[in-house]
Structure formats: C-alpha cells, structure tokens
Amino acid sequence: MRLTKQTNYAFRILMYCAVKDGELSRVAEIAKAYGVSEPFLFKILQPLAEGGVIETVRGRNGGIRLARKASDITLLDVVRLTEDSFSMAECFEREDSDCPLVETCKLSAALREALNAFFGVLASHSIDDLARPNDGIGFLLGLERRKEALAPA
C-alpha cells in the first residue's frame, strides 16, 4: 500500500507555493528545486488546477500559485485529487466483484472504517502545517535569499 509518486510531488509543489506566499512560481523553477522534469510536474498540476487548489497565470511573467490559503488546503484535498483509487478490496465496487461472499462478509466495512480513519488524519493537516517553519524549507529550496531581498530594510 503506497501513495503514488504523483501525490508525493503534489505535496511538494503545494509546499513550494506555500513558501512563496502568493508570489507566482515558474514550473521550471520548481522542477529544478526538486530535480524532476517539467512535463512530469505539468501532469500533476492538471488535477490540482481542475480541483481548485492551484491557480495558473499564463504569459511571459506567468506561473502558478495556490488558489486558496495554504491553511485551507488539507492533505485529504490533495490525495482526493491525485490518487486514482482507494479500492481497498475488489468488493469496494460491488458490481465488479466476483467474490461469493460479497453480500455477507464484513471485510469491506472494516476496510472502509480503516480508510476513513486514515482520511480523518489527512483532513486534520493542511499544506500550511507542512510548510511551517518556512525558514528551513525556504532555505532548502533556495528561496531564502530572495525573501530577504524583498523584505523591507
């Protein structure tokens, strides 16, 4: 049982944008920070934009930023957009199940309960929680110097 690579990089993209705090980020710059390709990130951005957590600004000075406050984006919002399926058991989609026990067995209910507990914890953490303290993360992403330059003297 794993979360996909897409989900993992979705978290990282959103944390990057959270540290930038409303300022636009270019995809090239995020790709460089994490050592991955731009096409890979673009594929992840699509569901995030469609799901209303990322905003895209087109054009020469364009880029991406969070579409709402980092504290209003939970980890559950993210996995819901980036994970294909949460079918813990084949019988989660009852119509497709060929298990002879599908009408009687309590496995599906038990796994659903476990998944809901998992979701509950994800819903209690926001992207803002992850990205703070911004100091460390901004520094590690090479964003610290720029922030200092932008800060009032």
Next chain:
Amino acid sequence: MRLTKQTNYAFRILMYCAVKDGELSRVAEIAKAYGVSEPFLFKILQPLAEGGVIETVRGRNGGIRLARKASDITLLDVVRLTEDSFSMAECFEREDSDCPLVETCKLSAALREALNAFFGVLASHSIDDLARPNDGIGFLLGLERRKEALAPA
C-alpha cells in the same frame, strides 16, 4: 492507494479456514470456491504460514487450517504479512530520499500518523469478526451441507 490482490485473497483464505473451524481445508477446494488458481493461492499461503497464522499439514489427507484462533488473528496481522510496503512517501526511507526538504518537512510525520490510524482500525478487527455469522458465509462457500452432516443428530 490500494491493498494488493494478494492481501484480499489472504483475507478470503483465512475466512474460509475460520468457517471450517479447525477442520483441514484442501487448497484445491479453496481455489474452487473463489474461482482462482491453486498456484496463486500457494504464493499467498507462504507468508501466512511463515507468519504463523496458517498451519500446513502435509500428506494425502493434508491441508491447511488456522494456526491460532480466528479471534486472535487481526486484519493488521494479515496486511503486515502480505503487503510489500507501506511507504506513504519516498521520504519514509530517509536514506533513499532525494527530496531537499527531508530534514524539515512535516509530511512524513503526518502520513505516519494517518497510517497509524489506519493500522489501529485494522488491529481492532479479527478474522473471526469478518467470518461471523458463519451461516451466510458457510452457505455461500458450499460448506453448509457438510456442517449439517457433521452435526450431532
């Protein structure tokens, strides 16, 4: 995020054995009940036997049965034996992570907390919980008639 097919059939094998209540089951009979191949089931039985939840009796009248009471085998015991990995994020194995945020970010801790909540629910359900009421499951598996035949008059 999914559980593997192996895990799903591990649950079904153990439920089958729970309904048989100590009586040996032949792998051929379980394969037939669930419409899968014997080699597929044998692959799943190996970790279950090594992990001490299934007991194998060799020979002409051999078969398998639960190695301990169905009420003492939790769903967590099963997934621990059958799932390859619970790496929610690449940084779960910190040594292998190339994420620049690995030292600072709280993602790993949040995902661990979520996974522990998932495990907690799995630990609270046993194979016995799933297999009861045995009536329905025994009937669906074609075991009911035999049980009646074995019952004292």
